[in-house]
Amino acid sequence: MKINNIPTRTIRPVAETRAVDVIDQTALPHAYRTQRLSSLEDAAHAIRSMQVRGAPLIGVTAAYGVALALARKDDEGTLSAAIATLAATRPTAVNLRWALARMQSHLAAVPVGARANAAWQEASAIAEEDVDQCRRIGDHGLDLLRPLAARRGRLDLMTHCNAGWLATVDFGTALAPIYAAFDAGIDVRVWVSETRPRNQGLLTAWELKQHGVPHTLIADNATGLLLSRGEVDAVIVGADRIAANADVANKVGTYLKALAAREAGVPFYVAAPRSTIDFTCPDGNAIPIEERSGDELRVIPGVDNSGHPGAIRQFPADEAVANPAFDVTPARLVSTIITERGSCPATPDGLLKLYPEESHA
Numbered sequence: 001m002k003i004n005n006i007p008t009r010t011i012r013p014v015a016e017t018r019a020v021d022v023i024d025q026t027a028l029p030h031a032y033r034t035q036r037l038s039s040l041e042d043a044a045h046a047i048r049s050m051q052v053r054g055a056p057l058i059g060v061t062a063a064y065g066v067a068l069a070l071a072r073k074d075d076e077g078t079l080s081a082a083i084a085t086l087a088a089t090r091p092t093a094v095n096l097r098w099a100l101a102r103m104q105s106h107l108a109a110v111p112v113g114a115r116a117n118a119a120w121q122e123a124s125a126i127a128e129e130d131v132d133q134c135r136r137i138g139d140h141g142l143d144l145l146r147p148l149a150a151r152r153g154r155l156d157l158m159t160h161c162n163a164g165w166l167a168t169v170d171f172g173t174a175l176a177p178i179y180a181a182f183d184a185g186i187d188v189r190v191w192v193s194e195t196r197p198r199n200q201g202l203l204t205a206w207e208l209k210q211h212g213v214p215h216t217l218i219a220d221n222a223t224g225l226l227l228s229r230g231e232v233d234a235v236i237v238g239a240d241r242i243a244a245n246a247d248v249a250n251k252v253g254t255y256l257k258a259l260a261a262r263e264a265g266v267p268f269y270v271a272a273p274r275s276t277i278d279f280t281c282p283d284g285n286a287i288p289i290e291e292r293s294g295d296e297l298r299v300i301p302g303v304d305n306s307g308h309p310g311a312i313r314q315f316p317a318d319e320a321v322a323n324p325a326f327d328v329t330p331a332r333l334v335s336t337i338i339t340e341r342g343s344c345p346a347t348p349d350g351l352l353k354l355y356p357e358e359s360h361a
Contacts, residue, residue: 001165001172001179003032003210009170010057011064011127018071018120020064024051025166029206030303037061040069040082047089047096050198054167055240055276056130059095062086063123066103070116079107079115091288092249092326094241094278099126127169133273133340134171141177141236141271141338142184148233148267154187156233158223161195161251162203163238163271173238173271175204177338182213190215191226195251197296197323223257227264235261239272246331246346247284252324258333270329270346271338277351279358284328294321 002008011022019038026049027033035051037043043065046052052061069082083100090096103122110118149155163174171179182188190208192215195201201217208215218226226232235257241249248254248270261268281287298315315321334346344350352359 001170001207001211009131010052010166011060011169013124018068018116020061020068022046022052022061023166025053025203026051027309028166029202030307030309037064037068039072040065040085043068044085044089047086053200054162055093055095055238056134056168056173056273057166058090058093059099059275060123060127060130060169062089062096063099063103063126066100066107067116067119067123070107070119074114074116075112079104090290092240092290093276094281095275098275102126130169130273130275131171134165134168134173134176136340137173137271137273137338138171138176138180140340140342141269142180144267144269144336144338144343145177145181145186145234149181149186149188152233154189155181156189156191156231158191158193158226158232158235158257159201159204160193160235160237160254160257162200162207164204164207166203166207167238172207173273173276174236174269175207177236177269177271178208178213179211182211188213191232192217193220193223193253193257194218195253196220200251220253220256224260227260227266230264232261232264232266234267234269236269236271239270239276240326241281241287242270242272242277242337242351243281243283243287244277244279244351245283245348246334246337246351247287248329248331248334248337248346249284249287249289249326250329252327255327255329255333258329262333267335268329268333269336269338270334273340274355277339277355277358279351279355284330287326287328289327290325292323292325294319294323296323297321 021034024035164172192201301311331346341354
């Protein structure tokens with residue numbers, strides 16, 4: 001994708017050194033800046049602080065985090081410590097655990113002393129696979145959107161949180177079909193919900209603007225009204241974890257959109273790559289839900305009239321706050337799951353038809 005018409009990825013290896021540059025997403029949409037990650041600690045902080053966020057990008061960053069750790073010291077203790085450190089950063093997004101398990105398995109067959117190069121190569125391979133998978137998700141999602149667009153000659157879609165290219169290495173998950181439809185010449189318009197308390201809908205609005213896709217930002221609570229008025233052809237969201245029974249964990253507020261979409265008779269699509277599907281997790285009840293700092297509700301970041309960054313406290317520091325970062329949408333509310341291998345019903349059998357090799361899980 002592009003920023004100011006320049007092809008850009010969210011995470012990029014730095015030439016001739018063992019480091020990666022990432023887009024600091026905590027600065028968006030008011031400022032665009034990059035952050036260099038040169039160590040395990042840098043990578044862990046970037047994930048924990050949400051400088052990088054989105055399940056696929058978290059996994060890729062964690063893979064590079066392992067490589068950065070081994071670049072400093074290539075031994076068994078360093079590998080184990082890196083895996084443990086990164087695994088503790090974010091509990092809900094299964095891509096993190098998937099990427100770390102893949103790195104550990106791959107490096108187990110590599111002799112100590114040769115693991116630094118092998119880790120870097122494997123992290124790069126994971127990143128390239130993510131780009132390819134997201135591109136294919138866009139193609140399969142477009143197949144679902146074309147018939148909807150043909151009914152009225154246009155397409156009005158609704159998103160939640162940010163599951164665009166900022167949440168991956170490139171293209172995105174839920175936004176990949178939207179970009180594919182727009183690039184195919186379909187008249188696409190997007191309702192972008194703010195997604196409080198982190199307001200990550202602003203990231204979606206920012207990247208849609210970069211690509212020229214028409215969109216309108218809405219308050220989360222406007223969802224039901226727009227759906228009931230028939231102003232939405234489909235809702236499409238990403239996922240942080242899909243259980244074996246096809247229950248979906250995603251940014252908090254997703255469940256409410258799914259309920260409203262079902263009541264309005266509007267398709268509710270979930271787009272995610274294989275690394276987001278946890279065949280070892282039986283259902284949504286087994287998915288850990290991250291509880292984040294209460295200050296995400298108490299304090300609102302932004303910029304003042306002069307463009308200077310700042311924060312406004314809207315609740316006292318001692319105000320009791322609950323801040324679950326995710327919720328679980330039951331599979332029965334999901335119309336279709338879109339993956340890099342195609343689309344399927346939100347059922348255990350549907351998932352296994354796409355991934356028959358997981359039938360032993």
